[in-house]
Amino acid sequence: MALAATPTVVPMEERELPKAGAAPVVAPVDGEDHTGRDVVLDVRKLVTYFYTYDGVVRALDGVSFKVRQGETLGLVGETGCGKSVTAFSITRLIPDPPGRVVSGKVLYRGADLLWELDREAKFKPVKGTNRVKVSRRFRRIKAAMERMMSVRGRGISMIFQEPMQAMNPVFPIWDQLGEAIYLHRGVEVIDGLLSATPHDPSVAPAVDALLDVGRSADRTQLREAAQALARAAHLPSLETEAFYAVRDSLPDIELARTHLNKALKRLKLSGLQRAYLRRERRRIELSNKLRDTYLEEMRLGRHLLTARAPIRSANLSNQARRWPLRLWGIRRHVDKPVKEELLWRSVTELEGVRIANPVQVAKGFPHELSGGMLQRVMIAMALAPQPSILLADEPTTALDVTIQAQILELMNELKRKVGTAIVLITHDLAVIAEVADRVCVMYAGQIVENAPVRSLFQTPLHPYAQGLLVSIPRIDRPEKKLESIPGSVPNLIFPPAGCRFHPRCPYAMPVCREVRPPMTDEGNGHQVACHLYHGPTVTE
Numbered sequence: 001m002a003l004a005a006t007p008t009v010v011p012m013e014e015r016e017l018p019k020a021g022a023a024p025v026v027a028p029v030d031g032e033d034h035t036g037r038d039v040v041l042d043v044r045k046l047v048t049y050f051y052t053y054d055g056v057v058r059a060l061d062g063v064s065f066k067v068r069q070g071e072t073l074g075l076v077g078e079t080g081c082g083k084s085v086t087a088f089s090i091t092r093l094i095p096d097p098p099g100r101v102v103s104g105k106v107l108y109r110g111a112d113l114l115w116e117l118d119r120e121a122k123f124k125p126v127k128g129t130n131r132v133k134v135s136r137r138f139r140r141i142k143a144a145m146e147r148m149m150s151v152r153g154r155g156i157s158m159i160f161q162e163p164m165q166a167m168n169p170v171f172p173i174w175d176q177l178g179e180a181i182y183l184h185r186g187v188e189v190i191d192g193l194l195s196a197t198p199h200d201p202s203v204a205p206a207v208d209a210l211l212d213v214g215r216s217a218d219r220t221q222l223r224e225a226a227q228a229l230a231r232a233a234h235l236p237s238l239e240t241e242a243f244y245a246v247r248d249s250l251p252d253i254e255l256a257r258t259h260l261n262k263a264l265k266r267l268k269l270s271g272l273q274r275a276y277l278r279r280e281r282r283r284i285e286l287s288n289k290l291r292d293t294y295l296e297e298m299r300l301g302r303h304l305l306t307a308r309a310p311i312r313s314a315n316l317s318n319q320a321r322r323w324p325l326r327l328w329g330i331r332r333h334v335d336k337p338v339k340e341e342l343l344w345r346s347v348t349e350l351e352g353v354r355i356a357n358p359v360q361v362a363k364g365f366p367h368e369l370s371g372g373m374l375q376r377v378m379i380a381m382a383l384a385p386q387p388s389i390l391l392a393d394e395p396t397t398a399l400d401v402t403i404q405a406q407i408l409e410l411m412n413e414l415k416r417k418v419g420t421a422i423v424l425i426t427h428d429l430a431v432i433a434e435v436a437d438r439v440c441v442m443y444a445g446q447i448v449e450n451a452p453v454r455s456l457f458q459t460p461l462h463p464y465a466q467g468l469l470v471s472i473p474r475i476d477r478p479e480k481k482l483e484s485i486p487g488s489v490p491n492l493i494f495p496p497a498g499c500r501f502h503p504r505c506p507y508a509m510p511v512c513r514e515v516r517p518p519m520t521d522e523g524n525g526h527q528v529a530c531h532l533y534h535g536p537t538v539t540e
Contacts, residue, residue: 041067046104055130055493074436111298150291157387163378174362178342184385198267276334444500
């Protein structure tokens with residue numbers, strides 16, 4: 001999408017200041033929804049503080065927005081404006097201490113992820129300072145974290161900005177990626193193993209056909225023949241394993257046959273292994289029921305405590321009955337088919353993020369990969385559970401331009417197939433213009449403008465959004481001098497009164513220094529928090 005011409009603001013003398021005491025006209029938040037899509041994430045007046053020795057850092061101060069199914073929402077702003085803190089607050093990953101989500105609501109499909117937040121801690125100001133003493137109730141915090149486990153991954157997944165800090169350096173890539181797959185798609189994995197048919201009469205002809213294609217070394221035909229073998233054996237992951245078994249063995253066809261026989265051998269399960277898999281399937285189903293109960297509890301409050309108790313007790317008793325399989329040797333034997341299946345499912349996920357040598361990468365460790373490769377592994381890990389909401393915190397920062405386009409297309413493909421809603425955090429306005437449906441502009445812990453992407457680029461309303469747009473180069477105007485926003489982001493321990501942008505705003509008025517501007521609707525779903533505009537006030 002091409003950038004619009006340099007935006008302008010109607011001169012202040014042509015505008016009227018808001019009248020004191022006037023009753024505001026009320027508009028619905030985010031404007032009217034003409035798409036008919038369900039709201040999957042509703043953030044309302046989210047407040048997050050960091051309690052430091054210097055004082056209370058007001059990182060988020062009343063952030064509100066909605067994300068609908070299949071929609072991409074972009075969060076843009078300068079470094080330190082609160083974009084990443086917003087994502088961490090939604091998933092309750094704020095380091096506590098010193099951080100703490102203080103108030104607000106985060107509704108995921110109607111379930112409040114900040115369930116009983118007010119009962120988790122007490123706050124007592126320290127006299128004579130800007131500090132606050134926080135008394136935490138760890139039993140309630142632990143209960144809240146248990147409920148968040150029912151949401152993270154399959155419900156809300158996240159691509160972290162620093163992949164090296166988010167991965168364990170002592171485990172191979174496939175182990176960490178496979179854990180995400182097994183945790184959220186375990187029933188699918190076990191059903192695939194139990195339904196595999198390595199003795200099917202059509203398997204042997206499919207193996208011969210695959211080896212015949214291998215002699216021609218045609219990669220496309222080789223992949224199609226591997227897919228036919230996977231269909232014959234009724235196991236999708238066998239396609240990936242068979243393809244690399246033949247490709248890496250060429251031109252030695254007999255070695256390729258040996259590797260294929262080894263791949264089929266892993267599908268021949270013993271009676272003990274089948275019993276273990278059936279027991280694991282029951283355990284995973286019970287865990288899924290517990291997660292659903294947690295979601296219902298967060299949706300309705302404390303009314304389902306008695307309904308959750310039998311499910312939890314049944315889960316604990318089921319775990320107790322599994323103790324003989326924990327003996328060393330037996331557990332290693334019965335777990336082997338699951339481990340091998342997760343390895344090849346992980347390779348398939350790595351293929352999806354365009355990694356050239358996925359088998360080698362899957363068997364390697366995080367420290368062996370470059371920053372860009374780690375970023376793609378992190379993206380694969382976030383996409384593997386097929387989440388309802390994807391929080392992407394600078395997902396393409398460490399990637400070159402070609403890989404950026406591939407990753408963005410992969411995210412769009414997931415959105416089309418699964419209906420995943422995406423919250424994209426980035427500094428790159430070109431990426432926002434390309435993939436986002438709506439944009440929220442953040443400044444100093446507050447959202448100052450919320451608009452459809454085309455409306456924001458064509459007619460930005462807030463002076464801060466205008467400053468961001470005029471500071472980027474224009475391919476159609478190479479002679480244009482780049483402008484910058486004077487000043488810097490304020491200290492959020494002592495934020496400016498009124499509008500937090502007024503010390504840097506060229507249109508600042510006396511009212512901007514005293515009164516925080518409300519969010520107003522200026523038509524067509526374009527909302528702005530600025531005293532220069534007088535549309536109907538947006539309420540939650």
